[in-house]
Amino acid sequence: MEGKDIEKELSAQHYSLLVKKIKDRFGGDILETTLFRGEITHVVEKGALVELCRFLKQEPDLQFKFLSDVLGVDCRKALSCFEVVYHLYSIPNKYRLRIKVRVREDEKVPSVTSVWRSADFAERETFDMFGIVFDGHPNLKRIYMPLDWEGYPLRKDYPLTGFKDEYNPFGVEKV
């Protein structure tokens, strides 16, 4: 669901705070807004990400002080980019919001660790699994895989059984 339909579907309060207010403030930086199963998603220009996050956290009507999760999605086939998704929650207002940025393979995403400290592990995990680099993260290194691991396991071109080596005889032969 996009555009005008969102206004009809959401309650007036939710629409004015979670869609209109953000669009008024960040106009051109909001590339796309969708609604699916009652969940609002804003796709944001990556340059405006940190500023938007700080706004969402500090604005008294919104108070998105809780960052639930940061994750990556490998959309290189459909959109030729990765998506980095942020799930936000506002404890006093009980709002949920999803923010997305799209990033090409050679680009970096600004880190939001300066806004929420909870982004630390989540961004490290995203880096570990997708190789997305978060600019400004204080300690960006692999979190699950060994530090000397090659490749990024959750990318779509990484085989399910891994690559063949001396420890993994069932893996796929590297070309």
Next chain:
Amino acid sequence: MEDVVSIASNNGDDIITKEVTLNMGPQHPSTHGVMHLVLRMQGEKIVKAEPDIGFLHRGMEKIAENLLYPQFVPYTDRLDYLSSMTNNLSYVMAVEKLIALDIPERGKYIRVIASELSRISSHLLAVGAWGLDLGAVTLVLYAFREREMILDLFEMLCGARLTYNYMKIGGVRGDLPSGFKEKCRDFVQIFPKRVDEYEQLLTGNRIWLQRNKGIGVISAEDAVDLGLTGPSLRGSGVKWDIRKDTPYLVYDRFDFKVPAGENGDCFDRYMVRVEEMRQASRIIAQALEQIPEGPVNADVPEFVSPPRKDIATNMEDLIHHFKLISHGFKTPKGEVYSSIEAPKGELGFYIVSDGSERPFRVKIRAPSFVNLQSVDPMSRGAYFADVVAVISSLDPVFGEVDK
């Protein structure tokens, strides 16, 4: 070096020595699994505690992308293996949200009963193992006595004691067996008295108080900023419980309290867990009272298999069942995030669907993983022995941390 100076200035009598790095774990009984903590220490005080995780990483999310939607349910059992029911629940609820499927009332009540029993058994182990870690060995024996009763109930329900695989998309795997209600009622009748027994052993115990009061303090603001959820967050006084704030299933029909602490120390987190066990048993008692008769599974042939007895007697139903098991079902294109209040905190599943029978991406928001970030701020400046209390008070389970 700044950290070192600050510790020294807190206590004038501290002697500054050479900083030592100590490896705690990965094989250590007090790390609740395979956690490796790299502790930088100045004498007996912690300067920095860095968790090193990933020893149990199995790539659950990658596996999920290669399976049909219903096939992933048994894998969720292996996340937080101390409360598999809530893991099942969170995943099937996310898929149900994606395909916009509603389940019958009775199914919802059974899910509530199962997940609250699961919460009690998880907290019992959390508090029991915590006592064990701090030298109060008796408690774990009492806790396991009651945990055994819950596992017996689960065995009646689904035949398994650890990995239940009980919830399915569109309902649960079977109705309550005969005798379950009575046995469950007996349990919730005696359980609050048993909680009093645990409290007698620990709550006023001088050693327990000294090991937990004022240890691992974290303010409400910091707790939210660090992404803490569940009992660990409520210990700091933030009254956020998903069951209360955005009720799912039928939680809005029960009368229960959300306990919260004040100081945000290990002792408050302990008290929150103890009180949550009492509240969970109240919820179960009410659910047993209110549970209606009727079907447990949604009657939507597109997503849910027909009842077992029809599969055995009706050819069309058998074919239908076979098709669902071998081919799964297609889902609408889109993305959903659904989360529940698991015993450890907010357990959420984010599913991206590209319209096929397999998820394009599944992300597990595991509470233990996020909670583990607070080990460092909680244990800075504390004694080495307090780190054990801090880890126990966060109650991490490594099946979930490492996914």
